[in-house]
Amino acid sequence: xxxxxxxxxxxxxxxxxxxxxxxxxxxxxxxxxxxxxxxxxxxxxxxxxxxxxxxxxxxxxxxxxxxxxxxxxxxxxxxxxxxxxxxxxxxxxxxxxxxxxxxxxxxxxxxxxxx
Amino acid sequence: xxxxxxxxxxxxxxxxxxxxxxxxxxxxxxxxxxxxxxxxxxxxxxxxxxxxxxxxxxxxxxxxxxxxxxxxxxxxxxxxxxxxxxxxxxxxxxxxxxxxxxxxxxxxxxxxxx
Numbered sequence: 735x736x737x738x739x740x741x742x743x744x745x746x747x748x749x750x751x752x753x754x755x756x757x758x759x760x761x762x763x764x765x766x767x768x769x770x771x772x773x774x775x776x777x778x779x780x781x782x783x784x785x786x787x788x789x790x791x792x793x794x795x796x797x798x799x800x801x802x803x804x805x806x807x808x809x810x811x812x813x814x815x816x817x818x819x820x821x822x823x824x825x826x827x828x829x830x831x832x833x834x835x836x837x838x839x840x841x842x843x844x845x846x847x848x849x
Numbered sequence: 850x851x852x853x854x855x856x857x858x859x860x861x862x863x864x865x866x867x868x869x870x871x872x873x874x875x876x877x878x879x880x881x882x883x884x885x886x887x888x889x890x891x892x893x894x895x896x897x898x899x900x901x902x903x904x905x906x907x908x909x910x911x912x913x914x915x916x917x918x919x920x921x922x923x924x925x926x927x928x929x930x931x932x933x934x935x936x937x938x939x940x941x942x943x944x945x946x947x948x949x950x951x952x953x954x955x956x957x958x959x960x961x962x963x
Contacts, residue, residue, distance in 0.1 A: 738891075746889075767952075769954075774948065776957050777939065777941075777954040779953060782949065822891050822892075826950050836882075836884075836894030836897050836907055836943075837882075837894060837950075837952060838894065839891030839893070840891055841891050
């Protein structure tokens with residue numbers, strides 16, 4: 735059974751600080767996704783990481799993937815209040831490479847950034 | 850370009866009833882996946898439809914069934930509702946282009962079972 739574990743599950747930090755969210759997964763899949771969810775809202779796609787060593791950056795967020803360690807990180811640089819949200823990582827179970835499959839999500843990291 | 854749309858937005862049902870939720874995928878997408886998100890949890894995969902057939906299924910009972918239409922829109926049906934079925938139901942669409950499996954989510958349907 736594919737398992738995805740995130741930590742921490744809850745994070746409160748001050749504006750201007752840096753922090754990292756970790757995502758470990760149990761399969762050999764090399765496709766990992768990061769999503770953001772605001773309270774009462776749907777999921778917004780942030781990053782798609784498709785290969786070992788992949789690194790993507792958007793604004794103050796940077797995501798990376800180490801498929802050998804089965805680990806992805808989401809790094810927040812100089813946090814601002816607008817980044818407060820719940821962040822999910824997800825892995826798909828498609829080991830055949832044939833196409834789209836259902837995603838397995840972590841429990842999410844609830845991030846609060848204090849002004 | 851319209852994104853993923855879902856209807857209704859909210860729904861209240863009683864135990865034992867049946868419910869149908871609807872989803873229209875993002876323009877150009879051919880695959881629809883359904884997820885259940887309980888409060889404070891990550892979404893859980895229910896099933897995925899492609900070419901009008903159920904392609905993959907998560908760990909959900911047969912009370913959960915679905916359908917995909919020729920225009921790629923989809924329905925999720927839940928029979929014999931239980932209190933534990935109360936959740937946000939999310940539809941996601943994607944395009945079958947390897948290696949990409951980026952799924953775009955709709956706004957969700959909030960189902961409350963009393």
